[in-house]
Amino acid sequence: MTLHIKIGMFDSGVGGLTVLREVERFLPTDSFIYFGDTARCPYGGKSNTTIIRYSIENSTFLIKQDIDLLIVACHTASSLALDTLTKTFNIPVLGVVRPAVALAAKVTQNKRIGVIGTKATIQSGVYQKELSDILSGAVVLAQACPLFVPLIEEQFANETISKLIVKEYLKPFKEEKIDTLLLGCTHYPLLERLIREEIGPDVQIVNPATACAQAALKIKGDAAVFTKQARSPGKIPHQFFVSDDPHSFRQIGERFFGIELPVIQTVTSTFH
Amino acid sequence: MTLHIKIGMFDSGVGGLTVLREVERFLPTDSFIYFGDTARCPYGGKSNTTIIRYSIENSTFLIKQDIDLLIVACHTASSLALDTLTKTFNIPVLGVVRPAVALAAKVTQNKRIGVIGTKATIQSGVYQKELSDILSGAVVLAQACPLFVPLIEEQFANETISKLIVKEYLKPFKEEKIDTLLLGCTHYPLLERLIREEIGPDVQIVNPATACAQAALKIKGDAAVFTKQARSPGKIPHQFFVSDDPHSFRQIGERFFGIELPVIQTVTSTFH
Numbered sequence: 259m260t261l262h263i264k265i266g267m268f269d270s271g272v273g274g275l276t277v278l279r280e281v282e283r284f285l286p287t288d289s290f291i292y293f294g295d296t297a298r299c300p301y302g303g304k305s306n307t308t309i310i311r312y313s314i315e316n317s318t319f320l321i322k323q324d325i326d327l328l329i330v331a332c333h334t335a336s337s338l339a340l341d342t343l344t345k346t347f348n349i350p351v352l353g354v355v356r357p358a359v360a361l362a363a364k365v366t367q368n369k370r371i372g373v374i375g376t377k378a379t380i381q382s383g384v385y386q387k388e389l390s391d392i393l394s395g396a397v398v399l400a401q402a403c404p405l406f407v408p409l410i411e412e413q414f415a416n417e418t419i420s421k422l423i424v425k426e427y428l429k430p431f432k433e434e435k436i437d438t439l440l441l442g443c444t445h446y447p448l449l450e451r452l453i454r455e456e457i458g459p460d461v462q463i464v465n466p467a468t469a470c471a472q473a474a475l476k477i478k479g480d481a482a483v484f485t486k487q488a489r490s491p492g493k494i495p496h497q498f499f500v501s502d503d504p505h506s507f508r509q510i511g512e513r514f515f516g517i518e519l520p521v522i523q524t525v526t527s528t529f530h
Numbered sequence: 531m532t533l534h535i536k537i538g539m540f541d542s543g544v545g546g547l548t549v550l551r552e553v554e555r556f557l558p559t560d561s562f563i564y565f566g567d568t569a570r571c572p573y574g575g576k577s578n579t580t581i582i583r584y585s586i587e588n589s590t591f592l593i594k595q596d597i598d599l600l601i602v603a604c605h606t607a608s609s610l611a612l613d614t615l616t617k618t619f620n621i622p623v624l625g626v627v628r629p630a631v632a633l634a635a636k637v638t639q640n641k642r643i644g645v646i647g648t649k650a651t652i653q654s655g656v657y658q659k660e661l662s663d664i665l666s667g668a669v670v671l672a673q674a675c676p677l678f679v680p681l682i683e684e685q686f687a688n689e690t691i692s693k694l695i696v697k698e699y700l701k702p703f704k705e706e707k708i709d710t711l712l713l714g715c716t717h718y719p720l721l722e723r724l725i726r727e728e729i730g731p732d733v734q735i736v737n738p739a740t741a742c743a744q745a746a747l748k749i750k751g752d753a754a755v756f757t758k759q760a761r762s763p764g765k766i767p768h769q770f771f772v773s774d775d776p777h778s779f780r781q782i783g784e785r786f787f788g789i790e791l792p793v794i795q796t797v798t799s800t801f802h
Contacts, residue, residue, distance in 0.1 A: 308775070404684040405681065405684065412676040
């Protein structure tokens with residue numbers, strides 16, 4: 259009998275839909291509850307304390323929905339809050355950082371790895387630290403790209419400007435001969451074409467959403483971690499919750515992330 | 531005897547410091563309490579309901595500090611929440627929108643006025659409506675510039691990119707022969723040099739912070755609106771509160787807005 263699990267996933271906003279898409283591709287028979295903290299997004303420029311507090315509140319909401327596995331789709335929250343969440347809750351908690359680090363360490367040949375992300379993610383030093391921990395002799399070059407998220411969310415039409423911004427942020431990597439580039443923010447896969455054009459064909463681009471999806475599949479395979487029996491009648495339709503009104507989430511999610519969204523519910527009680 | 535008043539001012543973050551600077555220039559003997567809602571900023575892309583809720587919470591906090599006048603330094607909040615705040619609280623409430631509209635209507639010669647702001651401000655239509663209301667025959671051209679705030683807050687060093695973004699957003703105005711451009715976001719005065727270079731010398735640039743400061747002076751002159759007597763011993767030092775930790779606020783405020791900041795206190799109890 260197939261085990262069906264209920265996966266709760268949160269992100270600061272709409273970006274985590276790139277993770278949802280990948281995890282669903284690997285676990286197509288399971289159920290998903292997604293929470294986007296749109297009233298308080300973005301997390302990228304905020305303090306550690308605030309990001310940890312928001313992460314606990316978001317997780318508490320999802321756990322009340324009776325989930326079996328919690329996925330922190332947000333890189334900023336994965337960087338800063340994962341240990342706290344793992345200690346606080348008694349279900350498996352999976353972030354996007356560790357799976358991405360493991361994949362980057364596996365694919366690099368010259369051990370020169372570039373990481374791009376929000377200001378908070380890069381300043382946290384988590385990617386730099388975890389890569390150095392598992393890959394002896396690793397040289398990690400990290401670059402915050404704070405204009406990428408607004409560039410993507412605003413669907414900035416001018417290709418010239420988008421290219422210039424990408425070129426500016428990637429400049430340090432070209433000089434440093436990296437062979438692997440880790441996209442340390444949920445939005446960045448949407449810039450992959452421009453990033454690829456700029457960085458050249460020889461650099462491996464690591465998308466943490468794919469790494470996270472593989473890790474989720476592995477956790478599910480180890481069914482012993484789940485305390486409950488197989489659910490019946492199996493897969494339920496996706497549920498989407500946001501903390502602001504859903505208009506903008508739906509617009510960006512559907513038009514730009516290309517994901518068809520059902521009813522989106524707004525919850526404000528615990529997300530002020 | 532000089533009347534000393536205590537002015538409470540809030541903004542979604544650090545941008546309102548441009549308003550503080552102007553109001554203080556006009557009212558140098560009065561006391562200021564500034565609140566920056568840095569844990570939930572920016573407001574620019576959020577819904578009306580959420581922005582109104584945040585505005586009420588911020589104002590409630592300031593009014594508990596025993597202020598005489600409330601200034602909403604944030605254009606998004608001024609656009610969406612001013613009427614609610616005026617009805618809810620029994621002290622004078624001043625926004626940045628109406629004074630700016632009055633000034634723009636006064637300086638335009640050809641009645642063709644451009645307005646730039648965040649997505650929420652422009653979509654609210656408030657500037658367009660209020661300008662049309664007080665200036666018969668006004669042609670108002672509005673343009674959201676969602677990359678300007680991150681461009682400024684990240685102190686994006688590349689002048690070429692900054693110029694290209696400014697050029698792109700201002701393009702519609704150049705074709706439409708406006709003679710007045712209203713900077714409908716607290717941050718935008720920091721881009722004034724680039725905007726001036728792009729828009730040319732003949733367009734009047736209206737900075738709402740200056741218009742708001744003039745309006746505050748006028749309200750103070752009409753002392754009858756204040757229920758309390760002159761305070762003693764007069765001016766108290768500025769007080770600054772934020773809802774996230776103050777590091778980033780201080781950094782941007784001091785380095786970029788050029789304002790010397792004393793101790794900044796974090797308050798989280800009512801700003802989740």
